[in-house]
Every structure is written in structure tokens, then in C-alpha cells.
Amino acid sequence: MVGLTERSGTSARLGEHLDRLELVDHHVHGTWTQDGDAVRLAGAFNEADTEPRADPATAWDTQLGFAVRRWCAPVLDLEPHATPEAYLRRRAELGENEVARRLLGSAGVGEWLVDTGWSDGLTPPAGLAALAGGRARTIVRLETLAEELLPTLDDPGDWAEAFEARVAEAALGCVGFKSVLAYRCGFAVDLAPPAPAAVAEAARRWQAGLADGHPPRLDDPTLIVSGLYAALRTRRPLQLHVGFGDRDLDLADVDPLLLTDLLRRPEVRGVPVLLLHCYPYERHAGYLAQAFAEVHLDVGLAVHFLGASSPGVVARSLELAPFGQVLYSSDAAGPAELHHLGARLWRRATTQVLGGWADADEWSEADAVRVATLVGRDNARRVYDLD
Numbered sequence: 001m002v003g004l005t006e007r008s009g010t011s012a013r014l015g016e017h018l019d020r021l022e023l024v025d026h027h028v029h030g031t032w033t034q035d036g037d038a039v040r041l042a043g044a045f046n047e048a049d050t051e052p053r054a055d056p057a058t059a060w061d062t063q064l065g066f067a068v069r070r071w072c073a074p075v076l077d078l079e080p081h082a083t084p085e086a087y088l089r090r091r092a093e094l095g096e097n098e099v100a101r102r103l104l105g106s107a108g109v110g111e112w113l114v115d116t117g118w119s120d121g122l123t124p125p126a127g128l129a130a131l132a133g134g135r136a137r138t139i140v141r142l143e144t145l146a147e148e149l150l151p152t153l154d155d156p157g158d159w160a161e162a163f164e165a166r167v168a169e170a171a172l173g174c175v176g177f178k179s180v181l182a183y184r185c186g187f188a189v190d191l192a193p194p195a196p197a198a199v200a201e202a203a204r205r206w207q208a209g210l211a212d213g214h215p216p217r218l219d220d221p222t223l224i225v226s227g228l229y230a231a232l233r234t235r236r237p238l239q240l241h242v243g244f245g246d247r248d249l250d251l252a253d254v255d256p257l258l259l260t261d262l263l264r265r266p267e268v269r270g271v272p273v274l275l276l277h278c279y280p281y282e283r284h285a286g287y288l289a290q291a292f293a294e295v296h297l298d299v300g301l302a303v304h305f306l307g308a309s310s311p312g313v314v315a316r317s318l319e320l321a322p323f324g325q326v327l328y329s330s331d332a333a334g335p336a337e338l339h340h341l342g343a344r345l346w347r348r349a350t351t352q353v354l355g356g357w358a359d360a361d362e363w364s365e366a367d368a369v370r371v372a373t374l375v376g377r378d379n380a381r382r383v384y385d386l387d
Contacts, residue, residue, distance in 0.1 A: 011355030022110030029333035030122030063307030104132035117141020159203035186253030300329030
């Protein structure tokens with residue numbers, strides 16, 4: 001890992017430690033398998049973008065666009081702050097595979113926990129590991145598992161039993177599960193275990209929408225919530241998307257405080273619940289981590305989108321939450337720039353925040369190094385039981 005910047009004192013030593021630390025990216029997706037042109041790259045630079053931008057150049061006038069030009073350009077043999085035009089030309093010269101090899105390989109990540117629920121046009125876990133180095137593990141997305149199961153059922157009344165078996169089988173080959181409840185219906189729904197009759201009826205309604213063997217998108221809260229409890233019974237860690245995303249999501253309905261009743265339930269006791277991204281609700285997530293030992297959080301995705309202002313979100317993630325319940329992730333998907341910047345900017349932000357506290361004698365240097373290591377690697381290794 002190339003050194004972050006010139007430093008002095010405790011911040012320098014902390015930064016050098018983080019340069020050497022192999023991170024565990026506990027929530028990530030694959031990288032592109034086909035070349036990305038200017039329009040496609042612009043779309044990837046806007047999490048809320050669901051259709052081509054009228055002017056792709058506007059994507060570069062963002063914190064993320066500036067961060068790409070500063071930190072990714074040198075990895076592609078360009079000067080820092082290269083123009084977007086020069087960057088796009090160099091990217092095209094190298095090709096997607098070489099761009100990914102360089103950017104992923106220099107991210108300094110030793111373990112990638114890959115959500116395979118969104119995989120169209122993206123490398124599978126093994127493909128990501130082959131490009132990046134390190135090891136990749138699988139996170140299974142519950143809604144995708146459900147959508148694959150539905151066409152195989154003769155009687156939708158068997159849904160609950162069949163899905164329970166499918167989840168138990170999946171648990172044998174993954175390190176955790178993820179739900180996109182946030183996208184499909186939000187958190188302002190009944191999060192208690194649904195009655196079996198209600199689950200069967202919801203499955204019948206869903207199966208009635210089958211067309212050519214393909215189910216409609218699962219957005220029925222009864223089935224999604226039933227799936228959460230099936231996952232909880234495996235005792236595997238459960239990831240929940242929280243906070244900002246694309247235009248399918250209603251941000252007001254994904255405040256993690258709306259999950260409080262779920263977190264109080266006995267079924268959750270002892271099962272790690274990972275709140276992903278959290279922005280702009282990272283303080284709410286920190287409160288929940290303080291209140292519930294099962295709750296863990298990250299500010300992945302936010303870090304690379306906030307670019308130079310990311311130290312603020314990293315600092316807020318460490319306000320209330322116990323430090324053993326905060327994890328690193330990138331949630332990168334698509335262009336390898338996002339995988340690289342997730343790690344690069346997290347290291348820079350953590351060095352600035354924790355190093356600043358130590359330089360001010362609010363923290364000891366040893367504690368700053370220890371907490372940075374917990375968040376960057378050790379918490380994920382413990383929570384997901386990585387050997």
C-alpha cells in the first residue's frame with residue numbers, strides 16, 4: 001500500500017500501521033466484467049442514479065469524482081488530479097481488467113465478504129479474489145434466494161417450510177445473510193414474526209404474478225420479514241441495508257431507529273445484526289449499537305461518496321458505538337475505483353480522526369492503533385468467525 005501522505009508524530013505512526021494492515025471488507029460486491037465507458041462510469045459515481053445522466057461530465061464535479069482524480073489516477077500512471085478526459089483515455093487504454101487488477105491489488109484488503117445478490121455484469125467472489133488477491137467469502141441475499149425458490153414450488157402454501165430449508169442449506173456455504181428490506185418496503189412495517197397463514201397467503205399472491213417462470217420483484221413485507229426470522233434461526237450474522245441508496249428507496253423509511261422493536265425481540269439475542277452504510281443516520285446507528293450488543297455498524301459507501309469530507313462520518317461512527325461493534329466496509333460495486341477508494345479514504349479518515357485525538361492527548365497512541373485495527377480487521381474476523 002502506498003503511503004497516505006506526509007505525517008508527523010502519532011498520526012504518522014498510525015498511518016504507517018494502517019498502510020500495512022490488511023483490511024476485511026465485510027460488505028462488498030464484484031467489479032465490472034466489461035469495459036465501462038464515460039456514461040457507465042458516471043452512473044456508478046451516483047448511488048441514486050438509475051438511468052443515464054443527461055451530462056456525464058457532472059459526475060466528476062463531486063467529492064467522489066475529485067477523489068478518483070486524486071487517488072486513483074496515480075495507480076493508472078497519471079498525475080494526481082488528472083483531468084477527467086485524461087483519466088477516461090487512460091482507463092480505455094488499459095482496459096477494465098487491468099484497471100481492476102491495479103486498483104483492487106493496491107487496496108490492501110485481505111478478505112472480501114461479497115454480497116452475491118446483485119451480480120449482473122459483476123465478478124463472482126472467486127473472480128474478485130483472483131483480481132484483487134486475498135480471499136473472498138459469500139454473503140447470501142435473502143430476497144434473491146426467495147426469488148429463486150418461488151418458481152420451484154408446486155404449492156405456495158409450502159413457502160415457509162421450503163424457504164427455511166433453503167436458508168439452512170445456504171448457511172452451510174456462506175458467512176452471513178443480507179436483506180434489502182430497506183429497498184423493498186422500508187422499516188415502517190410490522191417486524192414481528194408473521195403468522196403461518198399470513199405467510200402462505202402472501203406466497204400465493206406472489207406466485208400469482210409469475211410470468212414465464214420468472215417471479216415479480218419480492219416486495220411483500222410479510223414474506224421478507226418471515227425470511228429475516230429464517231435467517232436469524234441459523235445464527236449467522238444478518239446484514240441490513242440502512243440509509244441512503246438509489247431512487248427505489250424512501251430515505252425517511254430507512255432510519256435504523258425504526259428497527260428498535262425488531263432488535264428487542266428474543267429471536268435476535270446473540271445474533272450479530274450489521275447495519276450497513278447508515279449515512280445520514282450514523283448517529284442513530286451508534287445509539288443502537290450502544291443499546292444492543294447484537295448491533296454493529298459501518299459507514300461503508302458513505303466514505304468514498306463523501307471523499308475529502310469523509311473524516312466527519314468516520315468520527316461520528318465512533319461517537320456512541322462501542323469500538324468493538326464498528327466495522328470497515330466499502331460496499332463497492334462495479335468500477336474498481338470504488339473498491340480502491342473505500343479502503344484508501346477510510347485509512348486516511350481514520351488516521352486523521354484517531355491520530356488527531358491521540359496528538360491532542362485525548363487518546364493514547366496505543367489505543368488509537370488498537371481501535372483502528374479492530375475496525376479495519378479484527379471485529380469482522382470475530383463477528384463472521386473467519387479462520
